[in-house]
Amino acid sequence: MASPHYPVREDWLALAQEDILASEQPIFDAHHHLWDRPEGRYRAAELMADVGAGHDVRASLYVQCRTGYRTNGPEHMRPVGEVETILDWCAEHPLHPAGIVAMADLQLGVDVQPVLESLCAAGQGKVKGIRNTTAWHSDPAVQSNPNPPPDGLLRSDAFLEGARAVADHGLTLDIWAYQTQLDDVHALAQAMPQLTVVIDHCGGPLGVGPHDRFDPESFGAWRSGLERVAASPNIRIKIGGFGLSVTGWRYADAPQPPASDQLAKDWAPWVSAVLDLFGPDRAMFQSNFPVDKGQFSYVSLWNAFKRLAAPLSEDERHALFWRTAAQTYDIDHQIFTHDIGRKPS
Template identity: 25%
Template structure:
């Protein structure tokens, strides 16, 4: 089975600082204490076993916010020395609300494999789920700096909750020439309530109405620790139906999702869920969309 994996994380605790791994906690996404170990390219490829990973996209691993460019520098060094140029794409971290955001973006853009930026936006009224405690999309300086992504040819990985999707869709319409990629199928966290499902479904449809928005089918294990093929199936199908096979892509979210399953089990589950799709649709979902959207 061949895949392009557009959402992985690597870290080297001996040479770099990751605040969340320096003092790991247990949260709704799992026990981060079990992730407090190096996870390098060789570890990912070893986890892949018989899954043939053609290319990968590294998404910022919440590296030291005082020096986000160091993570990109490190990753580019790995790619330059790797046989297949992995990570083939780098989605770097940046705080677009910061005064130095323009300089940070320019520094990231200097590296050949940089393709985009992710800044986690997740805000939730329940403190258990609240990542950042502020609504960045409502802040004038953040929005001003967001407009610089086009200048540097960068996409934006959109990590948020359904309650934020209406604002995000407005942002996507205002920046129609910037590629947005929704992380983790929209992070449907309020899944025990009927209104929670509706908020996710309707929010995803608002985002999908913007032609410059794509989605990653990933991160399901963060909300479904005992996942099965059947528990994933409705969310995968609904997301593909909403965005179409041409704007959806499967991804592993490793090693975070490794807390609740193996790499091979996850990809084989995805393959089983879309087993009745055409060969062209499967190729798009597992390989071509990630290559096209991330330009790798």
Template identity: 25%
Template sequence: MEAKLYDGPMIDAHQHFWQPQINPHPWLAPDVLIPFRYGDYSAIKREYLPPDYLKDATPKHNVVATVYVDAEWDPKDPMGETKYIHTVAEKYGMPNAVVAQAWLHADDVEAVLKAQSQYPLVRSVRHKPAGALSPAEAQSGIRTLMSDEKWRQGYALLAKFGLNFDLQTPWWNLHEAKRLALDFPDTLIILNHTGLPYDRSAEGLKEWHKAMSLLSDIPNIVVKISGIGLPDKKWDINDNRWIVQETVQIFGTDRAMFASNFPVDSLCGDLETIFTGFKEAVKDYSPEDQHKLFFANAKKYYKMKI
């Protein structure tokens, strides 16, 4: 079969919209710069709405739907972000699914999850579980909130409200993710940003691969291939092809999906380059498998009505 770049409909499984001038995103405030994996992110402190996204994506990439992921809105008002993004969807017809904010170790977690689940586009929640900041810290015994009993009690409520969990954590914490998935088999974990393969040294990639492989046979963990740019370097498929291909190999074409992480990843590449790179990396797969990676899996896992 001749290799061919995918040219069908696409669902972007992880992106953000925001209006920093009116939205309470502390990290996007004019006088704030937090430590960030891509360095100085001042360039994305601008309004970014569906018309901006579609201008970036089209005409070459046929993105027909997107998944909005929480964007570090003021944690004192988790419902404010959900209400806001539903007004965006009503006005523009996009996004088409929402990953909402919830603090799983908070005293009001059950009320928040119930309220989030009642919004028509909410399919999942995200709470970055912090923890070890390096492989050495993880090896020393530092654990994330995935091992905290109160947090896990909140996590246990996700199944009650029919919600997935979007997990963003570096690869060196994935042994905890495996345990979480096994302990709560009725909750789907969607691993964000390819397990964050920061370290591109031979040893770093070897350890990332080993950690990702821990999840290869866990049916209630799937992965989003995204967020693999490098600081101070333009996005290039030659830097990322092996990571993309190995991720698909580890998880299989039924448990992986592509996403842009825009506008965040505009710091390292344009949408044309990133999406074309993804298509190039999997061009040897069958049209059916490419359709799963670019469209069908995101539709299924985020229960999208499109």
């Protein structure tokens, strides 16, 4: 099935240039991918070109996307190859990524334990969490994965047992779910208070198919779902993912890429709601590159986040830009605290 993501066009992205805002702000990019696919290549060189474009991005977190699976051996062990591949690709850049959210099929239930052990061994201390493909919607127009999962994974007893094994191994659980699935996320978090659950991409606000992002009822349904989820203290949330096609933004159709002031204005209602519900100490910024790179540049993305965070206190900004993510994924804080206030070279 064809990729649901907008293609990356470097020549189009180059049409918009802007200065780096708040260049002294340390950043932990809490969510990116790497791949080498027919539709595009985004490996260490491409990541480091974005990371080195001017913002002080000191470390990053890789999140599974079916890159580099083993091609033989037991099916359930093949995702270990993703960890091996990423470490090989990024051997010269130890902080990019500083951590990995890997894939282990939680439908295995308790039998997922040897997979988790193999992932952690392969990761050499960098495997921090697990994510499965769980974003599902009944309307085929709402699709963010070329291989969408069946309905009900988050509600299954087997998944719950697998999630319990994740907690037992001291790992986090990232969940990518649409706004229509937030009650499932809430139930999972309530059933497993010992597990840190990280909601990806603002909890999946939708703007395609039967959903209109400008419809107050749709926005209200998303916010109400997040409000229920936020009641569980073991949940964290990532702010970003606005370049996903399912959000309904179509910046890629414009003659030029959007500037950060436009992005900040467009995203403000959703970011404001997330911060109202979770606060900076339970929220973190993410790039979701290269998925979102089809719609805007890395420089403009982080400038937009800096514009949105500008009214907050310095401590709150540090929480959003690095501290919450570093605490959640057990990343050394000294990476971000040494020489705070320096200008990046």
